[in-house]
Amino acid sequence: MIMKELEIKDRTPGLVQQLLRVWEKSVRETHLFLSDAEIKKIKEYVPDALTAVPILIVETDPAGDPVAFMGIDGHKLEMLFISPEKRGRGLDRKLLEYGLEKFGVNELVVNEQNPQARGFYEHMGFAVRERSELDEQGNSYPILFMERG
Numbered sequence: 001m002i003m004k005e006l007e008i009k010d011r012t013p014g015l016v017q018q019l020l021r022v023w024e025k026s027v028r029e030t031h032l033f034l035s036d037a038e039i040k041k042i043k044e045y046v047p048d049a050l051t052a053v054p055i056l057i058v059e060t061d062p063a064g065d066p067v068a069f070m071g072i073d074g075h076k077l078e079m080l081f082i083s084p085e086k087r088g089r090g091l092d093r094k095l096l097e098y099g100l101e102k103f104g105v106n107e108l109v110v111n112e113q114n115p116q117a118r119g120f121y122e123h124m125g126f127a128v129r130e131r132s133e134l135d136e137q138g139n140s141y142p143i144l145f146m147e148r149g
Helices: 013-030 036-043 046-052 091-103 115-123
Strands: 002-006 055-060 066-073 076-082 107-111 126-132 143-148
Touching (some): 002 091, 013 046, 046 066, 115 143
Parallel strands (some): 076 107
Antiparallel strands (some): 002 055, 055 066, 066 076, 107 143, 126 143
8 A cells, every 4th residue: 555645736527526436435334323415415525625625635545546544634634435345444543643743733523413423533542522413515414523632
């Protein structure tokens, strides 16, 4: 596996489509509270997020295909998605530890209805600071604001 930090200028339409596939497979595996229609609606905004996030780190397989990625803005983890077939192999830990060490990541937001993610972040030293009944788009999916001390 190879981890690469990608400049905004290096985020080609083809790469964004590959990352979008990773995102969708990951969301369908872990965000069981979302309907198919909701996933399709959210999917429309993901390419913009992928091209706009200041720091994008992509993990690729030996063939060069993306299998995981993480986005960071300032000290905030904005996104972390792993292909379902690569889960359980420590990629989430590898990416997050890189973000912690290189960029000082100390805050993130996670869906309350995604207990595996919450548990992972707690294991990595994050604690819930605040809870909101609505997500950042105003939908009624409770989110947890977490920070690392």
